[in-house]
Amino acid sequence: MISILILAAVATAQTPYEEHHCDEPMAQQDMNACAQLDFEAADKELNLLWRDVIGAARQADKGLDRNDDTRPTHEAALRAAQRAWIQFRDAHCTYEGYEMRGGSMEPMLYSGCRARLTRARIAELKPTDTESR
Numbered sequence: 001m002i003s004i005l006i007l008a009a010v011a012t013a014q015t016p017y018e019e020h021h022c023d024e025p026m027a028q029q030d031m032n033a034c035a036q037l038d039f040e041a042a043d044k045e046l047n048l049l050w051r052d053v054i055g056a057a058r059q060a061d062k063g064l065d066r067n068d069d070t071r072p073t074h075e076a077a078l079r080a081a082q083r084a085w086i087q088f089r090d091a092h093c094t095y096e097g098y099e100m101r102g103g104s105m106e107p108m109l110y111s112g113c114r115a116r117l118t119r120a121r122i123a124e125l126k127p128t129d130t131e132s133r
Helices: 002-012 028-061 074-100 106-125
Strands: none
Touching: 028 074, 028 106, 074 106
16 A cells, blocks of 8 residues: 555656746746756756866877976866856856845846856857867
């Protein structure tokens, strides 16, 4: 009997996207949650791409002659750029969220901005057709 109830509960469980009606959210709380879920999806995509991008930087570093070139490696420069970009993204999105500062829409604006800028960063980091040849 208990296992049937557990199976029924699992079968009817909703994803957070469904739970908040993200196809057409009506309540501000759902809009805020959906914006956060959208950011989390974009961030996950960026983290998957990052593995390839950092791997390519490491590969490029293998060709460096460290006796003649003591500047930061490709990997070090990329990591520094990414850290700075994350600080920029979050600070800029805080600013955008302040359009509704203290209001119930502020979290939606903040998360929406983070999703938008993260997707733009993904586009910047993806290799072009000419780079992958």
